[in-house]
Amino acid sequence: xxxxxxxxxxxxxxxxxxxxxxxxxxxxxxxxxxxxxxxxxxxxxxxxxxxxxxxxxxxxxxxxxxxxxxxxxxxxxxxxxxxxxxxxxxxxxxxxxxxxxxxxxxxxxxxxxxxxxxxxxxxxxxxxxxxxxxxxxxxxxxxxxxxxxxxxxxxxxxxxxxxxxxxxxxxxxxxxxxxxxxxxxxxx
Numbered sequence: 001x002x003x004x005x006x007x008x009x010x011x012x013x014x015x016x017x018x019x020x021x022x023x024x025x026x027x028x029x030x031x032x033x034x035x036x037x038x039x040x041x042x043x044x045x046x047x048x049x050x051x052x053x054x055x056x057x058x059x060x061x062x063x064x065x066x067x068x069x070x071x072x073x074x075x076x077x078x079x080x081x082x083x084x085x086x087x088x089x090x091x092x093x094x095x096x097x098x099x100x101x102x103x104x105x106x107x108x109x110x111x112x113x114x115x116x117x118x119x120x121x122x123x124x125x126x127x128x129x130x131x132x133x134x135x136x137x138x139x140x141x142x143x144x145x146x147x148x149x150x151x152x153x154x155x156x157x158x159x160x161x162x163x164x165x166x167x168x169x170x171x172x173x174x175x176x177x178x179x180x181x182x183x184x185x186x187x188x
Contacts, residue, residue, distance in 0.1 A: 017076045018050050024070055031057030038083055051083035056092050056128040060084045090147045092127040094138035097156050107156045114149040137164045
């Protein structure tokens with residue numbers, strides 16, 4: 001059996017080792033970490049390297065620090081040659097909008113655009129964490145905004161938290177008609 005030459009100058013070629021490493025990061029952070037085999041971004045190497053990918057959870061800087069500590073216990077993984085990709089999900093964006101409104105700020109807070117708020121969230125560890133009620137409202141806002149940040153912002157700006165089910169949306173005089181309207185819509 002012929003063996004192909006192994007490049008000794010390029011670490012992280014063993015998929016099993018790097019897969020175990022990603023699993024250990026998943027356990028350590030509580031966030032699913034997956035792998036992609038991607039073209040490298042190094043100007044000195046034209047080839048492919050492993051990219052660690054996760055959503056929300058720790059920032060890239062925090063994940064690199066945790067990976068560095070973990071790599072000391074995993075001899076065949078070299079953290080310096082890994083690529084990193086973190087995505088802030090729309091639900092975390094919605095949660096930030098809700099948090100700002102609850103704090104008495106405009107939905108974007110001190111940001112001037114959705115992209116600026118997303119950039120701020122890139123620097124926050126675990127942006128998806130909040131109170132159970134706010135997480136539920138953020139999920140509703142995400143669905144109502146079709147997972148688009150600008151649509152979520154527009155909805156929250158127009159209807160506020162009552163539009164998500166937090167407090168009365170209609171004047172209280174109209175709420176008395178709600179049971180009758182429901183009965184009319186669904187005759188028994």
